[in-house]
Amino acid sequence: MSEKLLMKGNEVIAEAALRAGCRHYFGYPITPQTEVAHYMAKKMEQIGGVFVQAESEVAAINMVYGAASTGKRVMTSSSSPGISLKQEGISYSACAELPMVIVDVVRCGPGLGGILPAQCDYFQIVKGGGHGDYNLVVFAPSSIQELYELVVHAFNVADQYRNPVVILGDGYLGQMMEAVEFKDEEVINKVEKPWATVGTNMEREHNVITSIYIEADVLEAHNNKLQAKYRAIEANETMVEEFNCEGADVIVTAYGTVARIVKNVIKDAAKEGIKVGLIRPITLWPFPKASFEKYAETPKGFLCVEMSAGQMVEDVRLAINGKNSVDFHGRTGGNVPSQKDIMAIVREIAARK
Amino acid sequence: MSIVFDRPHALVDKPLHYCPGCTHGIIHRLVAEVIDELGIEGKTVGVSPVGCTYNNYEYFNCDMVQAAHGRAPAVATGIRRSLPDNVVFTYQGDGDLAAIGTAEIVHAATRGERITTIFVNNAIYGMTSGQMAPTTLVGQVSTTTPFGRKPELHGYPVKVCELLSTLEGAVYIERVAVNNVQNIKKAKAAIKKAFELQLAGKGFTLVEVLSTCPTNWGMNPVKSIKWLEENMMPHYKLGVYKDISAE
Ligand SMILES: Cc1ncc(C[n+]2csc(CCOP(=O)(O)OP(=O)(O)O)c2C)c(N)n1
Numbered sequence: 001m002s003e004k005l006l007m008k009g010n011e012v013i014a015e016a017a018l019r020a021g022c023r024h025y026f027g028y029p030i031t032p033q034t035e036v037a038h039y040m041a042k043k044m045e046q047i048g049g050v051f052v053q054a055e056s057e058v059a060a061i062n063m064v065y066g067a068a069s070t071g072k073r074v075m076t077s078s079s080s081p082g083i084s085l086k087q088e089g090i091s092y093s094a095c096a097e098l099p100m101v102i103v104d105v106v107r108c109g110p111g112l113g114g115i116l117p118a119q120c121d122y123f124q125i126v127k128g129g130g131h132g133d134y135n136l137v138v139f140a141p142s143s144i145q146e147l148y149e150l151v152v153h154a155f156n157v158a159d160q161y162r163n164p165v166v167i168l169g170d171g172y173l174g175q176m177m178e179a180v181e182f183k184d185e186e187v188i189n190k191v192e193k194p195w196a197t198v199g200t201n202m203e204r205e206h207n208v209i210t211s212i213y214i215e216a217d218v219l220e221a222h223n224n225k226l227q228a229k230y231r232a233i234e235a236n237e238t239m240v241e242e243f244n245c246e247g248a249d250v251i252v253t254a255y256g257t258v259a260r261i262v263k264n265v266i267k268d269a270a271k272e273g274i275k276v277g278l279i280r281p282i283t284l285w286p287f288p289k290a291s292f293e294k295y296a297e298t299p300k301g302f303l304c305v306e307m308s309a310g311q312m313v314e315d316v317r318l319a320i321n322g323k324n325s326v327d328f329h330g331r332t333g334g335n336v337p338s339q340k341d342i343m344a345i346v347r348e349i350a351a352r353k
Numbered sequence: 354m355s356i357v358f359d360r361p362h363a364l365v366d367k368p369l370h371y372c373p374g375c376t377h378g379i380i381h382r383l384v385a386e387v388i389d390e391l392g393i394e395g396k397t398v399g400v401s402p403v404g405c406t407y408n409n410y411e412y413f414n415c416d417m418v419q420a421a422h423g424r425a426p427a428v429a430t431g432i433r434r435s436l437p438d439n440v441v442f443t444y445q446g447d448g449d450l451a452a453i454g455t456a457e458i459v460h461a462a463t464r465g466e467r468i469t470t471i472f473v474n475n476a477i478y479g480m481t482s483g484q485m486a487p488t489t490l491v492g493q494v495s496t497t498t499p500f501g502r503k504p505e506l507h508g509y510p511v512k513v514c515e516l517l518s519t520l521e522g523a524v525y526i527e528r529v530a531v532n533n534v535q536n537i538k539k540a541k542a543a544i545k546k547a548f549e550l551q552l553a554g555k556g557f558t559l560v561e562v563l564s565t566c567p568t569n570w571g572m573n574p575v576k577s578i579k580w581l582e583e584n585m586m587p588h589y590k591l592g593v594y595k596d597i598s599a600e
């Protein structure tokens with residue numbers, strides 16, 4: 001019998017991680033994701049797991065690096081300014097190919113910004129943020145149920161590809177209460193980790209976890225290996241929701257909670273005889289380019305809506321590649337794009353020749 | 354014929370890349386001898402720093418993890434908390450530990466992490482060609498204190514053992530030097546004790562080793578040892594700063 005509960009997003013993140021077999025959590029408090037740490041602190045002590053409140057996000061991500069080196073399923077969570085501090089460790093982890101799950105419950109910026117929800121971390125999560133050529137697998141859930149399922153999936157993907165994986169949610173997702181139905185048993189991808197530094201037990205050569213390759217050709221070979229892995233992830237792990245796109249007059253694209261607003265717009269527009277489609281990237285990296293290519297010439301125009309000044313829209317434009325117009329609507333500072341404002345732009349695009 | 358002196362098993366059979374006369378090599382050997390004597394190579398995980406010894410993971414035979422600059426104590430925390438029955442050590446220079454990694458070492462000690470830190474104080478940034486370290490002495494010339502370290506411009510050299518020994522989570526803190534045979538023996542005894550206390554689950558242990566950097570000090574190895582004795586040892590006094598097993 002599966003279990004249906006009404007829970008807050010941040011608590012679902014923690015619960016899902018525990019269900020995925022995560023017994024190691026390292027973090028530093030920051031609004032609006034602190035409940036993840038509260039939940040973990042309590043549960044880990046009860047079940048004999050590891051919870052450490054680190055001295056900073058810099059330390060937290062490096063503790064994750066250490067725990068991941070031993071092959072343990074490990075997670076950290078933070079919000080935008082804290083993620084900025086983690087970027088050093090994230091780059092090192094990507095290079096050292098350490099599986100880990102990093103949760104970013106995004107708040108508005110730049111700077112200390114504010115604590116209200118936003119989507120302005122797309123650049124720093126999807127486009128790197130840290131130094132070097134690397135990619136993180138980035139999941140952007142839009143409901144609490146999906147949040148739960150993607151957190152569990154994230155641990156599997158991290159282990160399978162030996163790569164850091166990010167759950168990118170906005171503050172709404174963290175704070176929102178919604179029904180979530182937990183499975184009786186999770187699908188756990190049990191991956192052997194012969195590379196883990198757990199002690200040689202005098203039975204094998206020593207294992208080394210490192211991100212430094214001083215010689216140009218050696219580092220390039222390592223980069224080529226990483227790039228080959230990223231191509232495999234692109235081929236196998238892209239996730240997207242295409243809704244109502246066949247023959248649409250306008251296709252709106254949005255991720256996370258903004259996509260939920262767009263679904264309401266779709267209903268409003270239908271009443272006016274305008275067919276609006278939605279392309280909702282579930283993985284922001286790998287970006288679902290194929291969906292945009294498929295429908296590039298279908299609508300009169302595309303509209304990208306974000307709680308940012310325009311970040312994902314760059315990837316949308318690259319995917320559309322000049323085959324159609326791509327308008328943008330965004331709000332910042334913790335403001336949310338309204339149904340009314342989105343509808344006005346939809347009407348305008350639909351009226352185009 | 355019996356072998357009376359050999360490479361410790363915990364050291365890989367590989368020539369070290371350090372400059373002639375650099376005492377990093379001696380310190381590596383001491384750590385390896387202790388690992389051998391305690392029979393812990395199979396369950397030890399070491400953490401390499403950023404500094405001249407960034408790749409000492411190539412030299413130690415135990416499992417090794419390379420950490421970002423200054424972050425070794427945090428990385429070691431993650432490892433130790435994941436492997437409660439293993440032994441974890443960090444090997445860090447003075448720039449790594451006492452400048453960029455100050456927060457990480459202070460809080461690893463504060464939490465009483467059951468790790469051992471080998472802290473190599475050579476009063477300089479060796480790897481990046483001789484800039485001022487937090488431990489650079491007053492008056493000492495470096496590439497970023499070309500007219501000598503002046504307190505009014507550059508502050509004062511930090512005494513790590515004195516600082517960390519105030520923390521309750523630290524159970525063993527000793528400063529040693531590798532300037533002569535007698536002190537090298539003491540250094541080894543200190544490193545051994547630190548590992549033993551870790552094995553006993555007591556808390557955070559650190560051994561500071563005064564070390565030379567002939568290359569960036571601009572001296573030959575013999576003069577370097579003399580400079581260490583005449584300049585570093587009066588400021589950085591050798592001795593046990595904390596030992597809960599003696600209390
Ligand atoms: C984030 C970062 N900043 C700066 C550096 C450059 N860097 C490499 S080693 C080093 C100093 C190391 O000095 P120390 O810790 O004293 O070690 P030593 O070489 O003297 O043994 C610096 C500044 C780096 N690698 N990473």
Ligand code: SF4
Pocket residue numbers: 370371372374375376377405475479480565566567568569
């Ligand atoms: S630069 Fe200095 S610390 Fe580095 S290996 Fe050479 S002598 Fe040793």
Ligand SMILES: [Mg+2]
Pocket residue numbers: 446447448473474475476477478479486
């Ligand atoms: Mg140094």
